[in-house]
Amino acid sequence: MSWHIEHLKVPHNHWEIESMVVPDSGIWGLVGPNGAGKSQVFSRLVSWSIHSKAARFGLVAQNPLLQLTETSVWDQVTWPFRRGRNELSADVHNRVSQILEDWGLLAYREQEPWQLSGGQQRCLALAAMECLAPDVYLLDEPLENLDHGHRNVLESKIREWEQSAAVIITSHSWQWLLTIASAGWWCHEELMPGDLGDLWYRFAGRPETPLEDLWRRLLDVKMPVTPRAWIDPAWARHEVIKMWDRGIIRESTL
Amino acid sequence: MASIILERVSVRYDVGTRAALGPLDLTIGEGECLFVTGPNGSGKTTLARALTGVVPLTTGHIRMSTGVDQNKWPPGTVGWVQQNPRQQMVGATVAEDIGLAPLWLGTTWDQAMKQGQASLREFGLGPWAQYKPSHLSGGWQHMAALAGVHAQDPTLLILDEPDAMLDSCGLDRLKTWVRHLKERHQTFLILGHHERWEEIADRVINLEAGRIVADETTNYRVNEGWQQFLRGWWVGTDQPTVTEVMSEICHGTLNI
Ligand SMILES: Nc1ncnc2c1ncn2[C@@H]1O[C@H](COP(=O)(O)OP(=O)(O)OP(=O)(O)O)[C@@H](O)[C@H]1O
Ligand SMILES: [Mg+2]
Numbered sequence: 482m483s484w485h486i487e488h489l490k491v492p493h494n495h496w497e498i499e500s501m502v503v504p505d506s507g508i509w510g511l512v513g514p515n516g517a518g519k520s521q522v523f524s525r526l527v528s529w530s531i532h533s534k535a536a537r538f539g540l541v542a543q544n545p546l547l548q549l550t551e552t553s554v555w556d557q558v559t560w561p562f563r564r565g566r567n568e569l570s571a572d573v574h575n576r577v578s579q580i581l582e583d584w585g586l587l588a589y590r591e592q593e594p595w596q597l598s599g600g601q602q603r604c605l606a607l608a609a610m611e612c613l614a615p616d617v618y619l620l621d622e623p624l625e626n627l628d629h630g631h632r633n634v635l636e637s638k639i640r641e642w643e644q645s646a647a648v649i650i651t652s653h654s655w656q657w658l659l660t661i662a663s664a665g666w667w668c669h670e671e672l673m674p675g676d677l678g679d680l681w682y683r684f685a686g687r688p689e690t691p692l693e694d695l696w697r698r699l700l701d702v703k704m705p706v707t708p709r710a711w712i713d714p715a716w717a718r719h720e721v722i723k724m725w726d727r728g729i730i731r732e733s734t735l
Numbered sequence: 736m737a738s739i740i741l742e743r744v745s746v747r748y749d750v751g752t753r754a755a756l757g758p759l760d761l762t763i764g765e766g767e768c769l770f771v772t773g774p775n776g777s778g779k780t781t782l783a784r785a786l787t788g789v790v791p792l793t794t795g796h797i798r799m800s801t802g803v804d805q806n807k808w809p810p811g812t813v814g815w816v817q818q819n820p821r822q823q824m825v826g827a828t829v830a831e832d833i834g835l836a837p838l839w840l841g842t843t844w845d846q847a848m849k850q851g852q853a854s855l856r857e858f859g860l861g862p863w864a865q866y867k868p869s870h871l872s873g874g875w876q877h878m879a880a881l882a883g884v885h886a887q888d889p890t891l892l893i894l895d896e897p898d899a900m901l902d903s904c905g906l907d908r909l910k911t912w913v914r915h916l917k918e919r920h921q922t923f924l925i926l927g928h929h930e931r932w933e934e935i936a937d938r939v940i941n942l943e944a945g946r947i948v949a950d951e952t953t954n955y956r957v958n959e960g961w962q963q964f965l966r967g968w969w970v971g972t973d974q975p976t977v978t979e980v981m982s983e984i985c986h987g988t989l990n991i
Contacts, residue, residue, distance in 0.1 A: 514904065516871070516874065519872075520873065543873040544819065597776070599780060601776050625896070625899040626896060628928050630774060631774075653874075685903060687907055
């Protein structure tokens with residue numbers, strides 16, 4: 482099942498999502514320049530889900546601190562399960578503890594969320610959302626502030642979540658997005674669905690690595706390469722050698 | 736200006752907990768660009784807080800090599816872009832916020848606004864000048880915070896994850912500014928996780944659980960041959976053709 486959404490206004494940028502299909506599984510990218518309205522799209526989606534009661538959309542905001550309202554890490558992840566009761570069921574207790582452990586936060590369970598480091602705060606917001614197990618995860622720049630270890634945790638978590646939920650991610654790191662998602666939307670005065678490799682080629686800014694630059698130039702001259710192959714040097718090399726062997730590269734064309 | 740010396744500095748937020756930072760000794764050379772990295776919770780931001788004086792040191796002291804102790808530094812000596820820049824935007828509009836630092840440091844209103852305007856331009860914030868800071872997108876809030884310390888023109892500059900949330904334009908602008916800071920021999924610290932800063936910084940410091948576990952002058956981790964071969968092309972002069980590059984990839988020594 483997927484959700485069809487129509488005529489959703491993006492208030493501050495004065496545009497409207499004419500129609501959007503939110504899938505029910507898989508990993509998707511939402512990309513666009515700073516200020517394009519990606520975070521607004523997310524909050525509009527959440528409000529749509531609340532009003533339509535069609536599904537549970539869970540947002541992890543760009544600024545995690547805004548979502549951390551409780552006085553301890555433990556309370557932050559368990560409050561939705563308490564509902565007036567003091568005791569958590571053993572099931573919930575174990576599950577929540579495991580999730581905190583996975584994110585490296587169990588040792589901080591008594592600490593106040595605002596006293597965590599920036600990266601720890603983001604992990605806590607992600608962990609709290611994982612505990613709620615929404616139908617759709619909306620992750621606004623989840624990669625920011627995370628160290629390499631936690632990036633790996635995030636990546637494996639996302640791959641786990643996508644089995645039973647859709648995961649929609651915004652990020653300015655094309656390299657990362659392309660390794661984890663294959664399709665998504667370009668967001669800039671409209672929402673344009675597409676293959677992420679194509680969107681990268683059409684819209685990404687100045688390349689950050691030589692390989693990315695090379696790939697752009699190959700695509701510019703219509704070389705038959707996979708747009709996203711530059712994310713993995715071995716893959717890129719493989720494609721280059723294949724083309725070379727087939728004699729496709731002639732000095733004259735470049 | 737002078738170098739900044741930290742001696743046996745440690746910070747403990749609560750009694751009974753382990754120190755979030757230190758004890759550590761560190762000298763930040765005049766005009767040096769330091770990249771401070773390390774896992775989440777390793778004490779990077781705490782180091783920034785110690786240098787700006789917003790947390791008291793549990794032990795040790797910080798001084799200039801001229802001997803001036805940290806508590807005697809004039810206001811505005813240290814400029815700090817926080818990890819969560821939203822916490823530092825206090826003006827009613829972006830333009831006002833950026834003008835506040837120079838104003839606070841004792842320039843006249845007109846001068847402050849002029850300095851602020853220059854910063855606004857430099858960071859491409861013109862269209863957002865009259866916005867409330869809280870109405871900016873996350874990336875633009877970050878930009879505005881950068882513009883704010885730029886206008887402050889501090890002796891020591893600390894950028895806590897300055898590349899967070901920025902799109903490629905923003906990143907370009909940031910990198911240009913950082914290169915400009917280096918040319919000007921600004922003393923500054925970049926805290927973060929991304930390897931891109933290793934190339935730019937003079938020195939890389941690795942923190943773990945509040946301690947310095949590595950302190951090295953930068954060496955490119957990126958494959959040297961690849962890097963060197965492409966450097967000319969990369970900065971846009973003396974371009975090798977794509978064919979040359981590809982031929983190198985297929986037959987040559989170049990290993991990507
Ligand atoms: N205000 C505070 N009160 C108590 N403990 C704190 C406070 N701020 C940070 N800490 C703790 O101090 C340690 C170091 O935090 P710090 O913010 O310096 O880390 P960091 O290296 O900047 O991490 P990150 O990469 O996540 O930003 C962490 O374990 C954190 O939980
Ligand atoms: Mg930090």
